Amino acid sequence: GFVLFGFFLFKVRGPPPAGSLKKRPAKRTAFRKFYERGDFPIAVQHAGVANKIAWKVEIESLDYHYFLPLFFDGLCETEFPYEFFARQGVHDMLEHGGNKILPVVPQLIIPIKNALNLRNRQVLCTTLKVIQHLVVSAERVGEALVPYYRQILPVLSIFKNMDVNLGDGIEYSQQKRENIGVLIKETLELFERYGGEDAYINIKYMIPTYGSC
Amino acid sequence: KMSEVSEVMTKAGIKPKSMHRAKIWSDDVENLYRFQQAGYRDEVEYKQVKQVDEVECWPETGFVKKLQRRDNTFYYYNRQRECEDKDVHKVKVYVY
Numbered sequence: 544g545f546v547l548f549g550f551f552l553f554k555v556r557g558p559p560p561a562g563s564l565k566k567r568p569a570k571r572t573a574f575r576k577f578y579e580r581g582d583f584p585i586a587v588q589h590a591g592v593a594n595k596i597a598w599k600v601e602i603e604s605l606d607y608h609y610f611l612p613l614f615f616d617g618l619c620e621t622e623f624p625y626e627f628f629a630r631q632g633v634h635d636m637l638e639h640g641g642n643k644i645l646p647v648v649p650q651l652i653i654p655i656k657n658a659l660n661l662r663n664r665q666v667l668c669t670t671l672k673v674i675q676h677l678v679v680s681a682e683r684v685g686e687a688l689v690p691y692y693r694q695i696l697p698v699l700s701i702f703k704n705m706d707v708n709l710g711d712g713i714e715y716s717q718q719k720r721e722n723i724g725v726l727i728k729e730t731l732e733l734f735e736r737y738g739g740e741d742a743y744i745n746i747k748y749m750i751p752t753y754g755s756c
Numbered sequence: 757k758m759s760e761v762s763e764v765m766t767k768a769g770i771k772p773k774s775m776h777r778a779k780i781w782s783d784d785v786e787n788l789y790r791f792q793q794a795g796y797r798d799e800v801e802y803k804q805v806k807q808v809d810e811v812e813c814w815p816e817t818g819f820v821k822k823l824q825r826r827d828n829t830f831y832y833y834n835r836q837r838e839c840e841d842k843d844v845h846k847v848k849v850y851v852y
Contacts, residue, residue, distance in 0.1 A: 586829040595793065597829035601822075635832045639822075
């Protein structure tokens with residue numbers, strides 16, 4: 544824009560872009576360090592199936608306090624095989640964790656926050672699906688997450704309106720569950736449904752444009 | 757009913773007489789898919805090889821939950837259906 548100062552017109556530049564939507568570089572994760580050390584209870588070399596990992600030990604006997612945050616840390620990874628093992632490992636541990644998951648929830652917040660802060664589309668999609676699985680994985684996990692909304696929700700607020708206007712085109716990413724706007728909406732609705740009485744008001748405080756489901 | 761039959765088969769060490777491919781999905785096909793992913797023909801062979809009486813299943817759906825492979829690693833399976841329609845024809849159904 545221009546500013547009139549006396550008889551002179553000065554061209555004024557707006558504030559520089561803050562880069563809230565820009566990807567940030569990922570640091571080397573603890574997950575990768577432990578994976579390369581061979582500390583993980585996963586069988587790496589086997590002629591197995593594409594979407595499954597083979598566990599060296601029974602998941603039920605794993606120390607969730609040690610392993611679950613480590614696997615969550617791997618959500619920041621984007622390269623194969625780290626990304627695959629982290630995602631599948633988290634899935635299996637949440638699916639079979641039962642009451643071992645709830646006590647570990649506070650330790651999962653920092654890895655989740657780190658993954659969301661990367662502002663990487665692919666990582667965002669994976670992390671949102673993992674959060675959705677976490678909320679429904681066991682009793683009272685949804686309620687346990689409420690105090691941590693102020694750490695997780697700000698990034699979701701930035702990407703919430705990332706719905707692309709294609710006109711009359713077909714939105715394939717929605718079908719493949721990769722549309723970020725839709726995933727965020729689903730996640731917030733799960734938070735509200737499983738978060739107990741205080742959930743809605745806390746979500747609304749962090750994301751004023753959210754509408755109750 | 758599947759487990760009673762397979763208990764008898766397991767004790768006798770009986771081998772299947774014939775095999776055909778599944779055409780449409782069903783609960784039995786889903787479980788066969790899971791056994792075959794882990795490297796076994798079916799529940800009968802799994803119990804013979806692993807010398808177990810019971811296979812751990814999801815209570816809600818009855819689908820196989822966990823199997824130990826021949827290299828002793830474990831495969832865990834989802835509560836819900838995993839065998840997609842495009843994979844159904846790959847599932848082998850053994851007849852005893």
